[in-house]
Amino acid sequence: MVILLLQHGADPSLIDGEGFSSIHLAVLFQHMPIIAYLISKGQSVNMTDVNGQTPLMLSAHKVIGSEPTGFLLKFNPSLNVIDKIHQNTPLHWAVAAGNVNAVDKLLEAGSGLDIRNAKGETPLDMALQSKNQLIIHMLKTEAKMRANQKFRLWRWLQKCELFLLLMLSVITMWAVGYILDFNSDSWLLKGCLLVTLFFLTSLFPRFLVGYKNLVYIPTVFLLSSIFWIFMTWFILFFPDLAGTPFYFTFIFSIIAFLYFFYKTWATDPGFTKTSEEERKVNIITLAETGRLDFRTFCTSCLIRKPLRSLHCHVCNSCVARYDQHCLWTGRCVGFGNHHYYIFFLFFLSMVCDWIIYGSFFYWSNHCATTFKEDGLWTYLNQIVACSPWVLYIFMIAAFHFSWSTFLLLNQLFQIAFLGLTSHERISLLKQSRHMKQTLSLRKTPYNLGFTQNLADFFQCGCFGLVKPSIVDWTSQYTVVFHPAKEKVLHSV
Structure with missing residues (x-):
């Protein structure tokens, strides 16, 4: 009206x-x-x-x-x-x-x-x-x-907040391991020292780190873990594994992990950008065609939402083909960096896998254990007494290995068999709860089959047998079908 x-x-x-x-x-x-x-x-x-x-x-x-x-x-x-x-x-x-x-x-x-x-x-x-x-x-x-803000020191601290948070995390992780490895049989003493350490550590972010940067705590924890994993491998495991294929594979894995972590973190995930004039034209066009609602218009970015995009409230921007805001990288995963994210997960699981292997190799060579004779509980007591630090790093590696492997398998399943992002899959599952009929996740316009899904995601062909379809999801506003898929649809 x-x-x-x-x-x-x-x-x-x-x-x-x-x-x-x-x-x-x-x-x-x-x-x-x-x-x-x-x-x-x-x-x-x-x-x-x-x-x-x-x-x-x-x-x-x-x-x-x-x-x-x-x-x-x-x-x-x-x-x-x-x-x-x-x-x-x-x-x-x-x-x-x-x-x-x-x-x-x-x-x-x-x-x-x-x-x-x-x-x-x-x-x-x-x-x-x-x-x-x-x-x-x-x-x-x-x-x-x-x-x-008037003081130079304060402005410098704000610029260095992430670096200071990373250094705090590195030092804290070392201190925890040092306390556990401390030459004392009193676990009460070690427990008191750990409580004191965590209390002192919690004061730093509260007073010197801004609220916005607190979301990077999981990220700095991950990087700190990788740092001490590498140091443990180099100092404790290197003498036993030097010159073996396992050593060079670990070095390659950790370099690849750091590269793909950086690419996931630094690459534009697909933030939608538009000028003020384009914004006004889009608003008028959508309004006069009766489509100015939350399904097609982002009230935060004031833009027409591309297909499969979502507004991330952490990044405060709409992200093309939005998958998730990754807790461990502190960045959105979308159209621009999703493939880097997959390799990031793969090489992280590889790094953790090798450190788990190195831990068992270290215990077998340096710790007197009687697993076959006395069982698991005695074996655990023996490796704790032998090297609490190695057990500490082993537990950290096992934790990162568990979530990275789970996410990797979940991502590959969604990409290859469903053609969906994490957000789309979760949204469809939520919708299916309120529907009388079962909703199939496989029957969507984005599922083009196992081979074509992989080709489109990684933008690679297979000797001319499979060709990837190139879609710019930052400016795609209508449902796109692959030519081969269209023939199937029209023939039904």
């Missing part, structure tokens, strides 16, 4: 009896598609009502929650503009309403903390008057962080 009225000459800038224009009403009723369409058609995101309030002010004051405040911020509205009567900024209005989610969004966008209204109050002054402890904490924390 809005589109029809505008096409017949309706003026969206007219003010109603309560002093609101069309965009203000769309904000009050949280109609995000209408907001996007009006702005794309030329309506100003900073348009004021009779009281001088912008849509952002109205959203922060009248609509409790993160939306549509977060949605409006995507259109780059003025954050520090003030209204006519109270001279409040959007942040003032959010604090006055106790709108915690809106305060969080506005602080993240960079709203001013020192602007005073007609009463001479800053947002913090208003929060102190209302005694909203959560908002007071948020404002004080943000003010402290912005003040710290």
